[in-house]
Amino acid sequence: MAETYEKLLEDSIDIAAPADRVWALVTDIPRMSKWSPQVVKSTVKGGEVKLGATFSNLNKQGIKRWPTAGKVVRFTPPADGATGDFAFKIRENRTVWSFELAPTADGGTRLTERRETPQGISNVSLVLTKAVLGGQKGFTEELRRGIRQTLEKIKAEAEA
Template identity: 90%
Template sequence: MADTYEKLLEDSIEIAAPAEKVWSLVTDIPKMSKWSPQVVKSTVKGGEVRLGATFSNLNKQGIKRWPTAGKVVRFTPPVGGTGEFAFKIRENRTVWSFQLEPTADGGTRLTERRETPQGISNVSLVLTKVVLGGQQGFTDELRKGIRQTLERIKAEAEA
């Protein structure tokens, strides 16, 4: 079926910066609009990013805008090893995550993923088909956006 979705989107990048520095960037939800080409604005309820924290996003595609709500579902700082930060988007049930792994040279391998452990909500599937250009086109945009996000985080971390 041409309008099915991919269960996993994933990309990684090597960053010449310690995991703690990269962690401080990926967990700064209000600054995600600086890195993600789809995010216009994010606001964390209560201001503190931690396990269970909730936030609102305003996303974009061209001139189209739509709100989403997220909740931090994994928050494991990279103390002496691997770290992971993940949030679930209420409207479509997707889980977005950043995994940080130390590299042999003291840098960090950063992996961004979009997973669909509970599938994607029917409302989101219909809206993607009708408003956002269909699953394949939207998935291609997401894949490009993940790469752009990783490259922008790398540039910031290495500056």
């Protein structure tokens, strides 16, 4: 029997910084390794992060390393108090990771990070997660902690 997985992982944090500053951080894919505990390195093909841009990641869990490929599928910068949305899809497992930026009443930004599975998770990814990464339950908890750490590190940098 295949292990089940959570269709949505999500967490938010309020940041005392304007949305354009937060946007500049979350869309800087090559710097994601600075904030995400799972990312070792990211390289954007052509160097420019925009809708349709593709990139490669090297991810980690302890001493284990694995590559993934992503594509930017949503790129809507925040403007005039409107919500911003940045998302990318990971080819190997079909998950969509996103950052939503919403204005707060005090002039700051509420940043929400999500991992969604609108097309499910690929069978290859499910099998590898079970065999190599500790199973869905443990890996999901690791992803949750990673999302929180990522949000906290982005907040610290945006507020510095």
